[in-house]
Amino acid sequence: MNETAQFLDDGRIFSIVTRPDTVRSKVAIVLLNAGLINTSGPYRLNVEIARRAAELGYVAVRIDQSNKGESETRKGLSARASEVADFDAVAKQLGKLGIDEFVIGGLCSAADDSLRIATNKKEIAGLLMLDGYARKTAKFRVRQIYRWVTSKSAWKKLFRIVLRRGKKDIEEETVDVRDWDKPSVMINRYRALLQSGTKALAVFSGGVPGYYNYEGQLSECLNLGSDSDKLTEVYFRNFVHIYPSVAQQRKMVEIFLAWLKVEFPFHGDKAARDD
Amino acid sequence: MTNSTPLYFGPTGECFGILQHPRSQTHQGGILMCPALYAESTKAHWASRKLSQRLASLGYWVLRFDYRGMGNSWGAPAQIKLADWFDDLKHAYDLLVSHVDAGNVSVMATRFSCHLVSEFTFKEQFDKAVFWDPVLTPKDWLMALSNWREIQHREFGITFQTAEYHAQILSDELLKNLQEDSGSYRGVNSTSAVAIIGANQQTRIKLSDYGIRTRCVTDLYDWNQIHLHPFYVHHIVDLLAEELG
Numbered sequence: 001m002n003e004t005a006q007f008l009d010d011g012r013i014f015s016i017v018t019r020p021d022t023v024r025s026k027v028a029i030v031l032l033n034a035g036l037i038n039t040s041g042p043y044r045l046n047v048e049i050a051r052r053a054a055e056l057g058y059v060a061v062r063i064d065q066s067n068k069g070e071s072e073t074r075k076g077l078s079a080r081a082s083e084v085a086d087f088d089a090v091a092k093q094l095g096k097l098g099i100d101e102f103v104i105g106g107l108c109s110a111a112d113d114s115l116r117i118a119t120n121k122k123e124i125a126g127l128l129m130l131d132g133y134a135r136k137t138a139k140f141r142v143r144q145i146y147r148w149v150t151s152k153s154a155w156k157k158l159f160r161i162v163l164r165r166g167k168k169d170i171e172e173e174t175v176d177v178r179d180w181d182k183p184s185v186m187i188n189r190y191r192a193l194l195q196s197g198t199k200a201l202a203v204f205s206g207g208v209p210g211y212y213n214y215e216g217q218l219s220e221c222l223n224l225g226s227d228s229d230k231l232t233e234v235y236f237r238n239f240v241h242i243y244p245s246v247a248q249q250r251k252m253v254e255i256f257l258a259w260l261k262v263e264f265p266f267h268g269d270k271a272a273r274d275d
Numbered sequence: 276m277t278n279s280t281p282l283y284f285g286p287t288g289e290c291f292g293i294l295q296h297p298r299s300q301t302h303q304g305g306i307l308m309c310p311a312l313y314a315e316s317t318k319a320h321w322a323s324r325k326l327s328q329r330l331a332s333l334g335y336w337v338l339r340f341d342y343r344g345m346g347n348s349w350g351a352p353a354q355i356k357l358a359d360w361f362d363d364l365k366h367a368y369d370l371l372v373s374h375v376d377a378g379n380v381s382v383m384a385t386r387f388s389c390h391l392v393s394e395f396t397f398k399e400q401f402d403k404a405v406f407w408d409p410v411l412t413p414k415d416w417l418m419a420l421s422n423w424r425e426i427q428h429r430e431f432g433i434t435f436q437t438a439e440y441h442a443q444i445l446s447d448e449l450l451k452n453l454q455e456d457s458g459s460y461r462g463v464n465s466t467s468a469v470a471i472i473g474a475n476q477q478t479r480i481k482l483s484d485y486g487i488r489t490r491c492v493t494d495l496y497d498w499n500q501i502h503l504h505p506f507y508v509h510h511i512v513d514l515l516a517e518e519l520g
Contacts, residue, residue: 003283003291003347005281005282005283005291005347006281007279007281014281016281016291016347036321037317037320038317038320038346039347040317040341040346040347042317043314044345044346044352047346047347069320069324070279070281070293070324244314245443246353246443246444247443
């Protein structure tokens, strides 16, 4: 396998394309930035995903979206318009390699961005959602209360707040950094994509207890009915959000690759399966 | 739009780097920017990019790179030896001096890279050496890596084992080298060196003993929080550019 690092779109977007020795699929993996972390990803997560996918025969590209990592801001474009323009630039470049379908995704904000970008993009056939969106369900709230009541640290925290007469420390203020629309909009967008044929792998770690705490929560809130096979949902309660553990990273990547092989088989494999 | 070239270099193209071209007509020389390693590298990425752009606008060729097993370079962290990183430094240095005079190269190193660079200066002479928050000894650095990870894990209530973590990211040979190395910054004596640090008096005294001039960022500066405070980043970039430019 080999890698080519280059700036696309008149130098606006930085990308690294990982090409297998033998390209076995016309589907490419596009990995976006996790938060503000550059192309390599947290603890090199994106590097690991890209290179492991290339070992199998898929082309993979990790990019710095506008105003992140090595990429410049797109002047005159909003953040949301920029993310679509970034994808278009990458798709155009990969089109030269004969790639016509994409699995797009990544961790956290990358998953959020992917969901938006995939809307109205027929060439996006798959989503890799690592700690992506999920709506809080009734079961989630019950479990959250139970977890809170049985948590020593939660009681300690409450005690500290009471002692300070209700005032929270600056450190205790949680900042909502996820760029999510209203739940109904998010659900409709997600559902519409899956119903139109897009496939999604949603992997959740134990690092997002504020909105996800049991396996099957996403499927429940999406209520896909006959399209439920389009979504594969996995929950690793002991996994950390940014995958600092090499073992956890490997496990997640294995699951992604297995999903990829089933949902986006190589040309020969697909023909054999159709037969 | 950009005046930089991303590339892979080294005998088999194992290291990833970004070569920033000088923007002004008058070329001032070259600056080799050696990054922090492991999780620390992402914290300093934005500042490093800003600094390289600033230095390029002043007329310098600037090379930023990732050591093997780090960032976008090839290699698995758990298979890297200390000698590999010294080789990477040498290849990065050679790449830069293919664009500028060898006598006109300065180095900017961050965290553990400062230690590597101080050893490397035995082989290659730099015009100036600027260290950003240098790690005093490899042992201190190992401790810092573990502590930071421990905090991360505590936050999510997941058990953490230092030994297990080290085994995942460090080869046995590298871990042994780091644990045995007392780190003395011997190599920098012949170079004009300055360290940009926090308010830690002990660090300042120790670096002065090694012949390294120190500049304090602010009393409130904390390396672990650097990526969360744009003010510090701008201030540090100003200080580093002032020392290098």
